[in-house]
Amino acid sequence: MYYIGVDLGGTNIAVGIVDENYNIVGKKSVKTISSRPFEEIVHDMAVCIRDILTQYDISEDDVASVGIGAPGSLDTENGIMVYANNFKDGTDIHISEMLRKEFDKPVRIGNDANVAALGEALAGAAKGHKNCVMITLGTGVGGGIIIDGKIYEGYRSAGAEIGHIVLIKGGEKCTCGRYGCWEAYASATALVKQTKAAIDRHPETIMSKSGTVNGRTAFEAARKGDKTGLEVVKNYIEYIGEGLIDIVNVFRPEIIIIGGGICNEGDYLLKPLKEYVNKYAYGGKLNPEQEIVAARLGNDAGIIGAAFNGI
Amino acid sequence: MYYIGVDLGGTNIAVGIVDENYNIVGKKSVKTISSRPFEEIVHDMAVCIRDILTQYDISEDDVASVGIGAPGSLDTENGIMVYANNFKDGTDIHISEMLRKEFDKPVRIGNDANVAALGEALAGAAKGHKNCVMITLGTGVGGGIIIDGKIYEGYRSAGAEIGHIVLIKGGEKCTCGRYGCWEAYASATALVKQTKAAIDRHPETIMSKSGTVNGRTAFEAARKGDKTGLEVVKNYIEYIGEGLIDIVNVFRPEIIIIGGGICNEGDYLLKPLKEYVNKYAYGGKLNPEQEIVAARLGNDAGIIGAAFNGI
Numbered sequence: 001m002y003y004i005g006v007d008l009g010g011t012n013i014a015v016g017i018v019d020e021n022y023n024i025v026g027k028k029s030v031k032t033i034s035s036r037p038f039e040e041i042v043h044d045m046a047v048c049i050r051d052i053l054t055q056y057d058i059s060e061d062d063v064a065s066v067g068i069g070a071p072g073s074l075d076t077e078n079g080i081m082v083y084a085n086n087f088k089d090g091t092d093i094h095i096s097e098m099l100r101k102e103f104d105k106p107v108r109i110g111n112d113a114n115v116a117a118l119g120e121a122l123a124g125a126a127k128g129h130k131n132c133v134m135i136t137l138g139t140g141v142g143g144g145i146i147i148d149g150k151i152y153e154g155y156r157s158a159g160a161e162i163g164h165i166v167l168i169k170g171g172e173k174c175t176c177g178r179y180g181c182w183e184a185y186a187s188a189t190a191l192v193k194q195t196k197a198a199i200d201r202h203p204e205t206i207m208s209k210s211g212t213v214n215g216r217t218a219f220e221a222a223r224k225g226d227k228t229g230l231e232v233v234k235n236y237i238e239y240i241g242e243g244l245i246d247i248v249n250v251f252r253p254e255i256i257i258i259g260g261g262i263c264n265e266g267d268y269l270l271k272p273l274k275e276y277v278n279k280y281a282y283g284g285k286l287n288p289e290q291e292i293v294a295a296r297l298g299n300d301a302g303i304i305g306a307a308f309n310g311i
Numbered sequence: 312m313y314y315i316g317v318d319l320g321g322t323n324i325a326v327g328i329v330d331e332n333y334n335i336v337g338k339k340s341v342k343t344i345s346s347r348p349f350e351e352i353v354h355d356m357a358v359c360i361r362d363i364l365t366q367y368d369i370s371e372d373d374v375a376s377v378g379i380g381a382p383g384s385l386d387t388e389n390g391i392m393v394y395a396n397n398f399k400d401g402t403d404i405h406i407s408e409m410l411r412k413e414f415d416k417p418v419r420i421g422n423d424a425n426v427a428a429l430g431e432a433l434a435g436a437a438k439g440h441k442n443c444v445m446i447t448l449g450t451g452v453g454g455g456i457i458i459d460g461k462i463y464e465g466y467r468s469a470g471a472e473i474g475h476i477v478l479i480k481g482g483e484k485c486t487c488g489r490y491g492c493w494e495a496y497a498s499a500t501a502l503v504k505q506t507k508a509a510i511d512r513h514p515e516t517i518m519s520k521s522g523t524v525n526g527r528t529a530f531e532a533a534r535k536g537d538k539t540g541l542e543v544v545k546n547y548i549e550y551i552g553e554g555l556i557d558i559v560n561v562f563r564p565e566i567i568i569i570g571g572g573i574c575n576e577g578d579y580l581l582k583p584l585k586e587y588v589n590k591y592a593y594g595g596k597l598n599p600e601q602e603i604v605a606a607r608l609g610n611d612a613g614i615i616g617a618a619f620n621g622i
Binding site for chain 1: 384456458465470476480556562565599
């Protein structure tokens with residue numbers, strides 16, 4: 001049998017056919033065009049699914065189910081997108097029901113960060129582990145919790161908002177309305193902000209000449225020995241580390257996966273991060289050392305995880 | 312059938328016989344005398360179990376199993392107390408095996424805070440809920456996580472240390488070695504410290520005349536309208552609230568239970584706490600309102616939860 005995984009984003013709809021061994025045998029993507037009515041988006045999703053099945057010569061009879069990874073607040077039990085600001089028409093969308101009308105297979109939906117975590121647990125950086133937490137450092141800090149091989153999403157699918165644990169009570173204002181969330185310090189967005197502020201404070205830094213500041217600027221300067229760059233990176237790693245220690249103390253996962261562009265820094269990021277986390281995690285050396293690894297599957301994680309969510 | 316629950320503390324060993332409906336049909340306790348060899352402690356535990364069975368005229372054949380709630384770091388899979396500072400002889404104690412030699416029934420161990428949470432979920436304040444988190448505000452901040460009706464304890468039983476999530480990075484030094492843990496702000500110990508500091512800052516407060524300062528001092532003053540007392544209570548409730556918001560954002564439990572002496576403040580504590588948590592929890596009104604209640608079973612929670620841990 002095959003399992004269809006759909007990564008529904010505000011820009012693209014990526015569809016993959018996944019086999020029983022979690023291999024993506026084929027994928028295809030179409031533009032979302034998020035400004036149009038949702039029926040049209042789902043219609044194109046169905047067309048894309050049928051197209052790719054034809055292309056890979058797979059019969060609909062060999063498809064067990066469809067899983068969708070979607071952003072926003074979801075009611076996964078009833079297959080409803082409660083609210084997602086990525087779509088013009090993103091409120092109270094009965095997405096599972098809509099798709100079944102166009103493609104008659106069981107449909108399940110899951111939060112995009114959650115299904116990515118499941119994908120990495122099944123086939124990626126956490127393969128072989130039944131208990132793991134994945135965080136993604138991007139515009140925000142996304143998170144997915146896998147307990148006993150299944151996505152943990154909390155009451156009415158409203159949990160696993162790991163980016164919104166507090167790091168500094170009353171600190172930086174977060175997009176969620178709270179002050180001092182982890183996301184406001186550890187996201188790539190926050191790193192850019194911290195880099196810009198450091199350049200303002202220390203105009204002598206080589207980063208002053210770097211033109212556009214992005215998530216790599218401070219890391220590049222630090223690798224060259226720039227004092228300000230080193231300081232920004234050190235603080236940023238501590239910000240990530242503090243949130244990870246919370247995850248360790250609460251969940252004690254077998255493994256933590258870190259996703260997002262920042263991962264490309266490899267051991268330059270992961271080594272000091274692991275040291276910091278293991279130094280302050282509860283119980284010190286009495287407890288097992290926390291493994292922390294970079295995500296491996298990129299966007300494929302969402303497709304594989306969506307396909308096998310609930311299976 | 313009956314299930315034996317044992318609450319093993321540094322001062323007392325409390326043993327209860329629990330029936331299939333989670334009723335404690337009889338209980339008895341003996342002194343732990345934590346300075347002696349652990350064999351002697353376990354021997355007295357077995358004697359206490361047999362005594363109480365005789366007293367209530369229940370045959371050993373009608374006992375299904377024994378569950379122990381114990382402090383410290385445990386290896387619950389193998390029934391080992393890895394380390395507990397409450398006992399002189401508290402390192403690498405094969406407690407399940409020891410007890411089976413004296414009382415031949417299946418024995419399971421669980422962390423004391425975790426089994427208390429399970430007890431409240433089965434028969435107390437969270438009865439009927441399969442997903443809940445309990446925190447206990449005492450000397451420290453203890454926590455227990457119940458997911459799908461079972462204790463969540465993390466890899467090698469080392470998780471659920473909810474008191475050790477960060478509230479203020481780099482803040483007050485915590486007993487665990489980290490800086491700024493929730494426990495360092497929201498425990499009863501922390502409240503006493505905050506109350507004393509407020510009295511020093513504001514000698515005009517009526518609390519100056521209160522003699523010994525304890526966890527009730529600030530609440531009593533606040534109820535009388537004392538400005539300093541009101542301020543201490545307001546800040547303390549925010550400290551509790553910030554940690555609870557983390558729990559809500561990550562777990563989104565159906566219900567949160569609060570245990571410890573502070574609970575006696577009732578709605579004077581719970582009402583503003585609920586308001587604060589629901590104001591800042593992720594997603595605001597889009598998500599279900601978080602229920603927060605006081606624990607109901609007191610020490611019985613640990614006995615009932617220990618008895619039914621893993622059943």
